[in-house]
Amino acid sequence: MADILKKDAFLLPENVIYLDGNSLGPLPRAVPARVQAMMADEWGEMLIRGWNKADWMGQPSRVGDMVARIIGAPDGSVVMGDTLSIKVFQALSSGLKLRKDRRVILSDNGNFPSDLYMAEGLVKLLEQGYELRTVAPEEVMDAISEDIAVVMLTEVDYRTGRKHDMKTVTELAHAKGAVMVWDLAHSAGALPVDMTASNAEFAVGCTYKYLNGGPGAPGFIYVRPDLADTVEPALAGWLGHRQPFEFDLSYAPGHGVERMRVGTPPVIQLTALEVAMELWADVDMNDLRAASIALQEQFIAEIERDVPALTLASPRDAAIRGSQVSWRFEHGYAAMQAVIDRGVIGDFRAPDIMRFGFTPLYIDSADVSAAVRIIADVMNNNLWDDDAYKVKSRVT
């Protein structure tokens, strides 16, 4: 297995083992200076001319291509902007327009709530009998019936790490005449994804987790190339217009996935992300996956050996697990706070999930063992205290 560790590329705090890169990736070392330069040399010196001279205008597509390479999608099929929630809305609304004879969006209750909320908001907006139907993750396959317009799933469950089989689910969705939308929030940068092979119509994702783009880094959307010139963008912003600087009074969708651009792109935020994405140029996603699984297997074995209070909530089979390991514990919130206070950062997800993410670019086997020692100390010696941690976690 190739060594893909590049700890030196990140500015990691002292005395911290960061097992929460699946929530917010750490700061790549090169980012601050490059963002500083963008502000001083581009915004400051070029002013409005930066849109052309520094090609801020091309940035959402340029960075989109960098993301495309991580998710097995061709150049020109991904564009950046706004947030993952907005991208979910775009994919769902465009998906429904591709199946106007049907009224049901199918998802599962392991999907990230914001995806379900966005679907709920869309359904309520549309009226006319539109419906969001939600089933348990393991019931999705049976629930893909011929009244489903769009199947929307997050490949890797944000709580348990349980992983859907993208290819199998997509094939069934298509067999039943439904459009497929994948949320890659916990996939992009975490494991190999092959959008082209999946044949799914849409994918969306965020870039502040495994891709290390920083807090509030923009979302992305992929549209299958054969559809990109026909899908109707419900969020018809001027930068998705065919000729934005003609200032026509009527909307004409741009070429391909460019039509999924909406308003003015967040140039400062995109610059941080663009620098962060450069770290992926030499990463083989199969090597990354192998390294991730090795770290997870080590973590499960050592926790099960040393910490009897924790019950595995993630699938035991690595093949159907993303890049995180979750445990159930009744007092998980307080316990996680105590673990964090001792330098091992994971996070808590209601109602009782203690979640740890594995990111082989900056976490190695020694980190895993050191983390287990601290977790064992906290759990086995009851160093957590429900009363001391009344405030709910606000991590994303």
Add this chain to the structure above:
Amino acid sequence: MADILKKDAFLLPENVIYLDGNSLGPLPRAVPARVQAMMADEWGEMLIRGWNKADWMGQPSRVGDMVARIIGAPDGSVVMGDTLSIKVFQALSSGLKLRKDRRVILSDNGNFPSDLYMAEGLVKLLEQGYELRTVAPEEVMDAISEDIAVVMLTEVDYRTGRKHDMKTVTELAHAKGAVMVWDLAHSAGALPVDMTASNAEFAVGCTYKYLNGGPGAPGFIYVRPDLADTVEPALAGWLGHRQPFEFDLSYAPGHGVERMRVGTPPVIQLTALEVAMELWADVDMNDLRAASIALQEQFIAEIERDVPALTLASPRDAAIRGSQVSWRFEHGYAAMQAVIDRGVIGDFRAPDIMRFGFTPLYIDSADVSAAVRIIADVMNNNLWDDDAYKVKSRVT
């Protein structure tokens, strides 16, 4: 008139007179170091804990309050996020739900195209006979009939600078039973706005123009406080949920304008904006308006004295003009490029508008005279060349 010039607070390039702050404001001097510190000390050191410890989570409302003070709105009535185009969609979709018995959005053809496109996209998404009706700016009052659900206007026309009377239009809209949405893109930071007195239901705007938040700075939305707990957010994202960290499966809108939050806020971009907004703490908007009008009147008088080729496109009456002066010239695109090449930065808007913005925080009377001398030199000596400037401007 109080002196409100604070040139030293901005990093302005040498040999440039910047009359395009109505497109992209310049770099406030304090921004780079503060953004750098946010990246190193918060993202880098706190990692995921920054959401609480650095209160990233409260930033969209905290910065919203800073914007609220500029537009005559109370604390807690404005929230930041995404882009102006997304905020337009939120205001329109919520507005339509307040008038379910009507189907027409009324706007004018002086509105910024993206606003019209977003309305067009929404109408097309909704079907059921929804319609966008667009008239000339001077015909708006006559067109507010009793079938109008929502009137959506930009207070200051992006091309001519012509200014609607917010109070009068809103009163008529309400008299006819319509909901009012104001776009303050060319108002916020440009002239006094009194959202409370206007009584309008919604306002939206951007922060990269007069508010100097940087390229791609987020948009804002204002919801009239008496409605904020009842409006339905069509973009129902998790950070607009009442209890986002409960991870409920169903959406429950947050308190007040917080429900207009959607996805994860762009923290780096918001930090630049937050620093930029600090410059407004001691600015009296009436003083700013007086200074802006004085600069504009000087510019009009000197251009009309020295540059016969230019025809005023903006209203001559300062009371109905925003903070810009626009001129018509058949070869405006090439002429503006030639002027820019000589250090006076304005911009061009199709088909024939040469536009100059006046921003009294960093432009003074001497700048105006110096700009006129350069414009006169270019125009009177035919220093522009249609052939030399074939590429369309891409400034926003």
